[in-house]
Amino acid sequence: MSDLRSRMMELAISFLNAFNEFTTESVVRYRSESCMHRLLPKSLDAPPRTNSEYSAWVGNLKNVMSGFKLSFMDGYEPIIDDKSRHITLHLKSTCETVLGEYQNEYVWIMKVDETGQEIVDIMEFADSAYTIEWIQKLQNAIEKK
Numbered sequence: 001m002s003d004l005r006s007r008m009m010e011l012a013i014s015f016l017n018a019f020n021e022f023t024t025e026s027v028v029r030y031r032s033e034s035c036m037h038r039l040l041p042k043s044l045d046a047p048p049r050t051n052s053e054y055s056a057w058v059g060n061l062k063n064v065m066s067g068f069k070l071s072f073m074d075g076y077e078p079i080i081d082d083k084s085r086h087i088t089l090h091l092k093s094t095c096e097t098v099l100g101e102y103q104n105e106y107v108w109i110m111k112v113d114e115t116g117q118e119i120v121d122i123m124e125f126a127d128s129a130y131t132i133e134w135i136q137k138l139q140n141a142i143e144k145k
Contacts (some may be wrong), residue, residue, distance in 0.1 A: 005082040007031045007116030012078040012087045013111070015119065022068045024055040032118040044132065064141040065102065068095035073105070085112045098141050104130055 002062040011030060028035070028051040028126040037054045039046035049057060061068075070091045072078075078087040089108040094101070104127050 002082055004085075004116045005080050008082060008085070008087055008112055009078060009082045011029065011112060011116060011119070012080070012089060016070055016089070020069050022058065022062065024059045027058050028055055030119055031122075032113060032120045035120055035122065037122045037124065039074070040123055041128055043128055057136070060142050061138065064098045064138055065095045068093060082116070085116070086110065087112065099137055102134060118123065
């Protein structure tokens with residue numbers, strides 16, 4: 001295994017562990033200053049977010065969600081492409097919300113820097129039907145807080 005590939009695998013695991021702390025700081029811990037996070041597909045009508053915008057968004061979600069955890073889908077491990085410097089993760093989430101249990105499915109495609117130690121871009125594909133169902137409910141709950 002190449003050194004870059006090893007660093008990218010370590011980054012994938014470290015990123016997931018940090019994300020699962022689910023704080024405004026931890027969710028952006030392994031991102032470059034210029035990293036953009038895009039929630040797709042386009043039908044979700046979510047704007048691309050800078051680190052500060054993503055942190056603020058997570059801060060709002062924390063008002064109505066607790067115990068948010070991402071984990072690998074059963075039978076899937078990170079796909080590491082050290083030539084293009086991409087990491088692909090097939091993930092599931094679970095957490096409790098003020099509205100009940102939330103579970104979703106995702107594919108995250110992350111581009112890393114030349115060293116394999118920072119994420120420079122994230123494309124997050126979510127289960128759009130489930131996300132659309134929940135996004136308005138959660139937004140309403142945030143506004144009531």
